Amino acid sequence: MSGIASPVEHQVIPAQPRRRDSRRSAALRLARRREPLLVVMTLAVFFLTTALEPSFDTSGNINFMLESAMPLAVLAVGQTMVCLVRGIDVSVAPILGIAAVSTGFLAQDDGSSYVLMLPLALAIGAGLGLVNGLFVTYARIPPIITTLGTLSVYGGIELSLVGSSAVQTLPNSYATLNTGTILPDISYLLVIGVVVMILAALFLWRTTIGRALYAVGNNVEAAFRAGIRVNAVLVSAYALTGLIAGLAGLVYLVYYRGAEGGSGITENLNLLSIAAVLIGGTTLTGGKGGVVGPFLASIFITVADEAVLVAGVNPDWQPAGVGVLLLLAIMLDRNQSGRRSLREVLLARHPKLPLTPPSEATP
Amino acid sequence: MSTLPHERARPRSLRRLDADQRWLAALVGILIAELLFFNFSISGFWSGSGSSGWLGTETFTYTSIIALGVMFVIFTGDIDLSVGALAGFSGIVMGELHLGGMNIWLAVVIALLVSAAVGVLQGLIITFFKLESLLVTLAGQFILGASSVAYEGAVPPSSFPHHFVRLLGTGTVVGVPNQLIIFAVLALLSVLIVHRTRFGRQLVLVGHNRDAAAYTGVRVSLTRVRAFTLSGLFAGIAGVIIAATFNSVTDYIGTPLLLPAITAVVLGGVNIFGGGGRVPGVIIATFILGLLTIGLLDDGVGNNATSMATGVLLLVALTVKGVMDRRLGLPSLGDRLRGRFPPAPPAGSPEVT
Numbered sequence: 236m237s238g239i240a241s242p243v244e245h246q247v248i249p250a251q252p253r254r255r256d257s258r259r260s261a262a263l264r265l266a267r268r269r270e271p272l273l274v275v276m277t278l279a280v281f282f283l284t285t286a287l288e289p290s291f292d293t294s295g296n297i298n299f300m301l302e303s304a305m306p307l308a309v310l311a312v313g314q315t316m317v318c319l320v321r322g323i324d325v326s327v328a329p330i331l332g333i334a335a336v337s338t339g340f341l342a343q344d345d346g347s348s349y350v351l352m353l354p355l356a357l358a359i360g361a362g363l364g365l366v367n368g369l370f371v372t373y374a375r376i377p378p379i380i381t382t383l384g385t386l387s388v389y390g391g392i393e394l395s396l397v398g399s400s401a402v403q404t405l406p407n408s409y410a411t412l413n414t415g416t417i418l419p420d421i422s423y424l425l426v427i428g429v430v431v432m433i434l435a436a437l438f439l440w441r442t443t444i445g446r447a448l449y450a451v452g453n454n455v456e457a458a459f460r461a462g463i464r465v466n467a468v469l470v471s472a473y474a475l476t477g478l479i480a481g482l483a484g485l486v487y488l489v490y491y492r493g494a495e496g497g498s499g500i501t502e503n504l505n506l507l508s509i510a511a512v513l514i515g516g517t518t519l520t521g522g523k524g525g526v527v528g529p530f531l532a533s534i535f536i537t538v539a540d541e542a543v544l545v546a547g548v549n550p551d552w553q554p555a556g557v558g559v560l561l562l563l564a565i566m567l568d569r570n571q572s573g574r575r576s577l578r579e580v581l582l583a584r585h586p587k588l589p590l591t592p593p594s595e596a597t598p
Numbered sequence: 599m600s601t602l603p604h605e606r607a608r609p610r611s612l613r614r615l616d617a618d619q620r621w622l623a624a625l626v627g628i629l630i631a632e633l634l635f636f637n638f639s640i641s642g643f644w645s646g647s648g649s650s651g652w653l654g655t656e657t658f659t660y661t662s663i664i665a666l667g668v669m670f671v672i673f674t675g676d677i678d679l680s681v682g683a684l685a686g687f688s689g690i691v692m693g694e695l696h697l698g699g700m701n702i703w704l705a706v707v708i709a710l711l712v713s714a715a716v717g718v719l720q721g722l723i724i725t726f727f728k729l730e731s732l733l734v735t736l737a738g739q740f741i742l743g744a745s746s747v748a749y750e751g752a753v754p755p756s757s758f759p760h761h762f763v764r765l766l767g768t769g770t771v772v773g774v775p776n777q778l779i780i781f782a783v784l785a786l787l788s789v790l791i792v793h794r795t796r797f798g799r800q801l802v803l804v805g806h807n808r809d810a811a812a813y814t815g816v817r818v819s820l821t822r823v824r825a826f827t828l829s830g831l832f833a834g835i836a837g838v839i840i841a842a843t844f845n846s847v848t849d850y851i852g853t854p855l856l857l858p859a860i861t862a863v864v865l866g867g868v869n870i871f872g873g874g875g876r877v878p879g880v881i882i883a884t885f886i887l888g889l890l891t892i893g894l895l896d897d898g899v900g901n902n903a904t905s906m907a908t909g910v911l912l913l914v915a916l917t918v919k920g921v922m923d924r925r926l927g928l929p930s931l932g933d934r935l936r937g938r939f940p941p942a943p944p945a946g947s948p949e950v951t
Contacts, residue, residue: 323732370913370917374913374916374917374920375920376870376913376916376917376920377870377871379677379679379732380860380864380870380912380916381913383856383857383860383909383912384857384861384909384910384912384913385909385913386857386909387857387905387906387908387909388906388909388910390905390906391902391903391905391906391909392906394902395902395903503740506736506737506740509733509736513733519730519732519733520730549748551744551747551748552744552748553744554740554741554743554744555740555741555743555744555745555748556744557740558736558737558738558739558740558741558744559737559741561733561736561737562723562733562734562737565729565730565733565734566723566727566729
């Protein structure tokens, strides 16, 4: 490799972007982050739609939109964990579904409270995520292929758990959790979502294993040399994603007051969670981003979705809209597109020698 | 890799088979075992009764064609997650054009052109903006799916002309289903393209090592775009055949075909990271998978469990192949990934203090 490496370096060094960020003020740097942009975009969509349709602005509707974003927001927080280690998990939707269905049936038949159901949902999620992690880490199957396989297996399990019935009647405590508010207009579900996000953010910022996720995602070689147990970190990332997806299943159950065989999959939660992560500024090339962006992006997607419905667009187009949004998010993000922004790509007249593909760390 | 000329010239005793050849031999063994099993467990398996048995290949031929298409993309180290949705979209485009009064064969040609164009577009987006094929085709899957729903409107197209349904769907020539003949032609073409043309060699080289391919003078981006074009075209063909088989087409028919298609490619021994594998392996794998599906359904196993079995098969095949390749000590899936997790440096080396 070393014989080939020198000409590549020779070619690439002049092409490095100028580092102007360090000279900007702190305020400008904050403005360049993804999170404020998302808040501004969400508010812009909200006020534009209100201008068109005044009833969009009622407190009930705002509350409803924030609540309806929560299953996705929690799921996106989970999806972030694998994306930080260069993974992807397209089996989160059926994991959510299995957790929702199995806890839902227990609650429906035995009247179990959600306090009892919480450990169950977490355990189901963590177990299913662990299976993903073991295949990815020890059988060395690429994450997308592993989770495509488990997507069909878990989806089948979910369907066979449900059979021909569905979870329809839940104990009253679940309805209280759904409709109740702590302060006026701040519902329990929103609080739960925010708490999950804060806990996940603290985990990523303040704990050793949280930092290890970034290290492994950024540079496996360096992480290994630094004494991080790479395989253990990879497995735990997938288990964590599953764990949070299980929690999202409980949130889903409370929000929809029921669950059925296709829960999670029919709502396109796989694509939506990946879109939320990428729009939230977390890259699939690993080691960059956090959970706040994906959380805010989930709210943005939900508000935009509602706004498009209010504008009278056929809801059938919703997946296409999310797909286009996903494409735009990765195209305009220099971290996603091989460290070349749209402008740099357009200015480059001659194709340079290929950069090392981001999926392969050079040993 | 194994397709290099000097390796082919080696004497071929069984002991000196390389990993690809051993895998191929294993696949043939599995197929024979499977046929024997169904021979005894399903009465009338060979004569074919209705939609099952040996003549029931029309229940999986379209999946096999999608698998052949996505195989080209996997050879280059990319992935195409949009093929299933694209097949559905192609069928919808053809059906709607026909409903609009267009000649059915002209509609077919346009649907194929549209599918190939979608492949070109995705390939261009991926290579031009240097994006992950995984993300672009995932977005493509949902854009195509939603487009199918919106384009088909309230009434999905159905009731195509009789000659169209006969020729591409249910017809047979001397007892051989027409679809099997179409598949055989496409399979032969794929073998020739991958193993006998300059483009095929470049395809595998690009997947094996993109830098090396670029230094050799291969136009890497062009090769990748071509692979996506073939993938789109094959998915389009599959969509038209689906329409002919069921004499109708709906928006949700295509997307579930993605998983079996990728499973067939991987089971066929194509390296999921690109750069290795044999087309005949994929062809055999499509039959193993398709007959397994038919057999399980015939044995009374539900649709749902059959799809679960496909997922398990995919994971098991990849795990076994990884173990086999690592044991044979050939540069392969395991070794290429092991570069990511290198062994500890020797004791006393300068950076350890």
